[in-house]
Amino acid sequence: MALGRVVPWADWEEWEEVRTGIFSEDLTLRRAAVDRVNAWEARGKLPLGAEITACLHELRMRDQGLSGTAGMADQPRSEPESLLRLQYAMLVIRLVNGISDSSQKGRVAMSVANLAEDAGIPRILVDVRHDASHNELPSLSLLRLASSAALSWLHSAYWQRQADHLQSCRAHISSLLQRYTELQRAAILKQAVTGKVEEEDSAAVVVADAQADATAYSGAIGQKQRREVVAEIWERVHAAAHLLVGPLLDNGLLEAQEDACGRTEQGGCFEESGIDAAGAEERCTGGAQ
Numbered sequence: 148m149a150l151g152r153v154v155p156w157a158d159w160e161e162w163e164e165v166r167t168g169i170f171s172e173d174l175t176l177r178r179a180a181v182d183r184v185n186a187w188e189a190r191g192k193l194p195l196g197a198e199i200t201a202c203l204h205e206l207r208m209r210d211q212g213l214s215g216t217a218g219m220a221d222q223p224r225s226e227p228e229s230l231l232r233l234q235y236a237m238l239v240i241r242l243v244n245g246i247s248d249s250s251q252k253g254r255v256a257m258s259v260a261n262l263a264e265d266a267g268i269p270r271i272l273v274d275v276r277h278d279a280s281h282n283e284l285p286s287l288s289l290l291r292l293a294s295s296a297a298l299s300w301l302h303s304a305y306w307q308r309q310a311d312h313l314q315s316c317r318a319h320i321s322s323l324l325q326r327y328t329e330l331q332r333a334a335i336l337k338q339a340v341t342g343k344v345e346e347e348d349s350a351a352v353v354v355a356d357a358q359a360d361a362t363a364y365s366g367a368i369g370q371k372q373r374r375e376v377v378a379e380i381w382e383r384v385h386a387a388a389h390l391l392v393g394p395l396l397d398n399g400l401l402e403a404q405e406d407a408c409g410r411t412e413q414g415g416c417f418e419e420s421g422i423d424a425a426g427a428e429e430r431c432t433g434g435a436q
Contacts, residue, residue: 184198
């Protein structure tokens with residue numbers, strides 16, 4: 148069973164908060180998101196997209212003389228233009244080279260321009276990278292324009308793409324839970340009609356189920372299908388069991404209850420897997436998010 152990849156954020160809710168803040172028009176939220184990414188960098192290796200996005204926003208705020216800190220007045224730009232040009236150029240070079248190098252395959256190296264084109268990187272970034280590396284350093288106005296293009300591309304190619312993937316995963320988990328609910332209800336209905344639980348099904352009953360109408364519920368097959376659904380759910384969320392809470396509540400498999408102090412708790416379980424919400428979270432402590 149794959150353990151997943153270790154990431155520096157605590158959970159995907161934290162990542163989503165940063166994604167929203169780092170492209171916010173609110174300067175305070177953007178500054179806080181950049182600071183959070185800097186904290187991630189201290190914890191471990193950052194994805195290139197997150198690193199370059201934070202660095203570009205931080206540089207643009209310094210370039211524009213914006214502090215983004217409450218209680219501090221914005222100050223005029225104090226850094227020399229040559230230093231700003233070098234910093235912008237370095238970030239563009241790191242972005243283009245980082246994406247291109249990760250796409251290099253085979254014995255014969257492809258050109259950076261071709262690799263960047265395949266990755267969908269805007270042409271202006273490729274040209275700025277080439278000039279900064281091999282010719283004269285581009286002008287500050289061109290580098291500012293390139294930084295805007297880089298942020299726009301990173302928003303769609305990294306942040307939005309990852310957000311869409313997470314949404315797709317959540318939708319798939321929800322559909323699996325819905326399938327489990329349907330199978331469980333069918334098992335309960337059969338027990339109510341026949342007066343037998345599935346474990347009491349004899350070989351003759353199993354054969355009769357197999358020969359019955361295709362729409363009829365088979366106890367043996369139902370058990371197998373539920374185990375397969377639970378196994379797939381666990382495979383997807385074993386290291387982040389808290390992601391199950393929302394879909395479990397939506398599908399009626401988890402109920403919010405109040406304890407003696409009036410606090411709300413979630414309770415519920417998958418009876419066949421032996422995995423309950425609290426126990427799953429306990430066993431996953433320390434796993435990759």
